[in-house]
Amino acid sequence: xxxxxxxxxxxxxxxxxxxxxxxxxxxxxxxxxxxxxxxxxxxxxxxxxxxxxxxxxxxxxxxxxxxxxxxxxxxxxxxxxxxxxxxxxxxxxxxxxxxxxxxxxxxxxxxxxxxxxxxxxxxxxxxxxxxxxxxxxxxxxxxxxxxxxxxxxxxxxxxxxxxxxxxxxxxxxxxxxxxxxxxxxxxxxxxxxxxxxxxxxxxxxxxxxxxxxxxxxxxxxxxxxxxxxxxxxxxxxxxxxxxxxxxxxxxxxxxxxxxxxxxxxxxxxxxxxxxxxxxxxxxxxxxxxxxxxxxxxxxxxxxxxx
Numbered sequence: 001x002x003x004x005x006x007x008x009x010x011x012x013x014x015x016x017x018x019x020x021x022x023x024x025x026x027x028x029x030x031x032x033x034x035x036x037x038x039x040x041x042x043x044x045x046x047x048x049x050x051x052x053x054x055x056x057x058x059x060x061x062x063x064x065x066x067x068x069x070x071x072x073x074x075x076x077x078x079x080x081x082x083x084x085x086x087x088x089x090x091x092x093x094x095x096x097x098x099x100x101x102x103x104x105x106x107x108x109x110x111x112x113x114x115x116x117x118x119x120x121x122x123x124x125x126x127x128x129x130x131x132x133x134x135x136x137x138x139x140x141x142x143x144x145x146x147x148x149x150x151x152x153x154x155x156x157x158x159x160x161x162x163x164x165x166x167x168x169x170x171x172x173x174x175x176x177x178x179x180x181x182x183x184x185x186x187x188x189x190x191x192x193x194x195x196x197x198x199x200x201x202x203x204x205x206x207x208x209x210x211x212x213x214x215x216x217x218x219x220x221x222x223x224x225x226x227x228x229x230x231x232x233x234x235x236x237x238x239x240x241x242x243x244x245x246x247x248x249x250x251x252x253x254x255x256x257x258x259x260x261x262x263x264x265x266x267x268x269x270x271x272x273x274x275x276x277x278x279x280x281x282x283x284x285x286x287x288x289x290x291x292x293x294x295x296x297x298x299x300x301x302x303x304x305x306x
């Protein structure tokens with residue numbers, strides 16, 4: 001399962017970009033992949049010679065604010081990655097998408113794999129509205145605003161946490177970590193949350209995102225991120241199916257859906273009850289284990305079952 005970079009990962013790139021390109025003049029843009037550029041007006045040539053006034057995150061996108069109200073909007077998608085190199089560095093074959101040339105260095109955007117999904121737009125101030133999905137920036141939001149955004153519509157917590165129209169920039173991996181920290185089932189309906197549960201979730205969301213952002217910034221140090229991935233051994237549940245939960249020792253469970261998976265601890269988040277996996281529970285029907293005890297019994301050799 002693949003997960004695109006989310007708030008903490010994107011913020012690391014934003015910090016690096018602010019350090020190396022804010023105030024610098026963008027000499028030119030060398031496009032190696034015509035499919036990367038998704039806009040026509042203004043033309044990409046219009047950004048040459050303009051200085052970078054600022055760099056910011058917008059959801060999971062990175063925005064370069066240029067002089068004279070122009071903006072470069074980049075979405076890394078799953079496999080897009082930045083690298084900073086010496087001026088005029090050649091764009092790598094196969095994986096290289098574009099080179100942004102500055103006097104002090106070249107910013108390369110690369111994307112591994114055959115499917116090129118990263119995108120680049122050139123936009124004016126007026127055109128920036130189309131990139132704002134409207135989700136709440138949780139790190140800037142007080143509890144009451146978070147509560148209103150979360151409960152405006154009734155969805156499962158997993159859906160609400162990953163919907164960019166509700167909460168901005170969290171994504172699949174960090175939503176697993178947040179819900180585990182909050183001790184809440186990913187399938188609990190937002191309309192059924194108590195006031196205490198909402199406050200716990202708000203605190204867990206802020207703490208998880210801040211801790212991972214600080215951790216990743218510290219790892220990058222004075223350089224650039226060497227590895228951007230949503231699967232890290234320090235995580236509690238995401239990508240750790242079958243491994244021990246660090247809080248209680250129970251095996252981490254998962255729900256597989258579409259191209260994603262949701263990881264959770266049944267003991268910490270759902271009173272020991274297993275959540276139905278759409279594919280397996282439909283296949284096993286009545287034989288689908290209801291809790292950790294039944295799951296453990298299923299995994300025992302036939303001769304040892306009670």
